[in-house]
Amino acid sequence: MTTAQPDTAENELHAVAHLEMGTKRADDAWWRSPIAAAFVLGLCNFTAPGIWVAVNSLGGGGESSPHLVNAANALTFCLMIATAFLSPAITNKVGVNVALFLGGIGFAPYVGGLYANNVHGVRWVVVFGAATCGLSAGLFYALEAAVAISYPEKERLGLVLGIWMVWRVLGQAIGGAINLGLNATRAQAGAINPNVYIVFIALQCIGPLSAFLLPRPHQIRRRDGKEVTFYTPFRFGQELKETARVLVSKEFLLVIPLIVQGVFPESYNNTYMANHFTVRARALGSFVMALGCMVVAVILGWFLDAKKFSLRTRARASFAWVIGFRAALWTWALVINAHFPTREAVDWNSPYFGRTFALYVLIGTNFQENYMWLYFIMHYVAKTPQDAVRTASLLRAIESAAQAVAYGTSAIPQFKLIEQAGVNLAIWGAALLPTWLIVRRIGVDLNGPEEEGEKGVDGKEGAVVEEKGE
Template sequence: MADTTTSTPKEPEVHASSVAASADYHPQKRTWFRTTLFNAFVIGAVGFLAPGLWNAMSSLGAGGAESPYLVNAANALVFGLMGFLCLFGGPISNRIGLSWTLCLGAVGYPVYAAGLYCNNRYGNEWLVLVGAVTCGVSAGLFWASEGTVALGYPEPSKRGKYMNIWLWFRTGGPLIGGAIVLGLNHSGSAKSKGKIDPKTYLVFVALQCVAAPVALLLSPPEKVQRSDGSKVIVKAEKSFRAEFKALWTVCKRKDILLLLPVFWAAYFNQYSGNFTVYYFSVRVRALIGFAGNFATLASSQLISTLLDYKGLPVKRRIELGFYYVIVLHVLAWTYGWVIQEKYTANPPAWDWTDARGFVEGFFVIVLWSFSQQALQNWMYYFMATKTDNISELSRFAGILRGQESFAQAVSFGLNTRNWYGGRVPLAVNTILLGLAIVPTWLAMRDHIPVETDKLAAAADAQNSDEEAAIASQLITSEEREKLAQGKTGPGLVGQQ
């Protein structure tokens, strides 16, 4: 981003009595390609073409390979590199701009797909590892920039809705990719365990090559036009050194440190790929890769509806979302353990002609996907309410995705071994999820949302004496900055 973005004018003080007046504000006529909806489509399209199709291959179980171990090793490399690039993606995107960061974040994906094709058809292994390196570097930049756009561009009151649009596009990749895979791998010859038809990968390579030019359609944050007339706040640092210093400051914050366990636990479950390889035929793996995405979409829709519900204060939505996610994970992992123990005792090889056995195994993947997506949506929403500055939000998104990536790297590494019955990866996942509950609750308990919908805040103030007392205080731009840095605690808002 250009240095001119650092000179954002000082915001006027906001008083509760002026909140209602915002309803009478009439924003200027907007240009369609600068709107938040258009930019949501851009970020969604790139997510559809790049990581979406990557997920389509991953959902086949080990990228469609006959054995999961080489691909799991490659994916461990992908996510290890991705973790570092995610972490530093915020400073990079703040200096070179989000559109160029997003573009660079898409160029490595087709190389990875090409590596899987060569391995599947010719037994070539080195290109899989080269593709893993290029994909890991690109993916780190992609996720840091994508998360920033998905959370920072929309109006605060519509954040859940736009996260859902973003997810619909990104899940569209596995859906379309899964349909392609299912169409090419549905015959009777795919009733046994094995590998995917190699022609499948050529379609993915062609589609993923389109992602990089589409990324350049993204508007700079300072030019985005929201429907409520508010501006995307940009306060980029003046140099890379200053950016990295700001990143280090965020990394040391108590609330961020408390959230590290849940960042790791959220996406540690990469055993699901091994599970499908161990217990399902090729065409059932293709079917799971397609149909399993509907669980992800349904989960996102439900949690996003809750997080955008204007009848509750933002803090209350976050709390209810947290408890909802816990219940989902208890159900999913209890069921997963029951089925895994059954399969450990008597390993099956299900085809969809085995109706009862196929359904019980399929629901393990469905419940894992459903609970995992609810947790990710909740975490993104929670992080987005910590700041109204998109430059700082890019650092938050980079830390979140970076830690998730490190967790996935370790998880893929763990799953390069053929553990008896999958008990070791399942146990590690369960322990991580349990250890994350208390620190996450502590971070949530002390959290004060920086951004809230103005009209919803006014309604809350009328219905609650406590909310009215908070809303009646003056909140200056300097105090907002303190809130964003975690320096202001409950009861100190508005004090000089």
């Protein structure tokens, strides 16, 4: 009996320690869940790129003419191509939280440049702000996309994407509400009230700090018990080669036209709003479109997770809706721009307001649902968890290249809106077949990342910086 006592005492100590650990895990289980991470990721998005979207949704960045802002945005997206491509290697070096922080610090100078131009007529600051935004935003966008498709379980991917998307457009909704309150009496064309920019700048200065609230990959507790495999065991140069390997894979090449048609409409829609509507109508448009995007995000997220339908059915049905509806919208845009009813700025009390304003709202809403659906597709294109991170960075790089071209062409005054709508319809047509070739394989032989590690240059499996930031 006496010899058994030490073992019993030791077992009791282990039991107490295990109970305490279990209690601690229960206490922080939600905070380390993919859902909690989605809320934090959404908060980061709301206070940085969400406000950027809010400003651009005012039409031409809230300026009286959209051409300078379109040119600045083209510069932003050109710089984002490089930083998005480099994001997996950078994240491997500094960790998720620091990388997300660095990705968020460049947005405020851009809005500050818009304020300086609006109040003092200093145009070069807009270009400088666009450059700082581009250098950081590529890292932010690529990393948030990687987190959004890597952290959740497959059965809750739609929910996480929906939460993230709601937060993404919440910045636009709040920004639109603020702008609407400050400009409700301005029933004429022109620039927005400059006080709007001050509010936006304050929010964007706070935003990057929220990156440190995001749980690190090894801290995430999934329902299925599987660990998040996020970092890779490769050094910087080798990781770039691995990213390039994904870029030239058959599956990713087929998705590139879908990415391009997905993001190309943004510059058209913002230019359309700036050219044709009064200041207060533009503010209302930003607000209403954001509300529509929230509703769509919830509905689409629910459907993408609906277990009553097979993965194959969900992929094909969402393809038919998201892509099919876009064709109808571009047809409508061609008709509206061919016979726009007035040369005057359209206000909300105009007899032409309904049909012209609805086009803007619906294109913007479809843009966001296309955006969300694209991440669903990219999750199933990736074959390993590490490839999911690389796929997200390449997605953002291709998006940036497409938007650089879109905003660059929109900055040309001679490039009319009807021509821009025609180009968008042509790009949609070019993307139709390649997209279908991928969609028809989802739920058949494309079922998402396999839960397996990668071997680095030393033959070891795992991540080189899994404990980074501890």
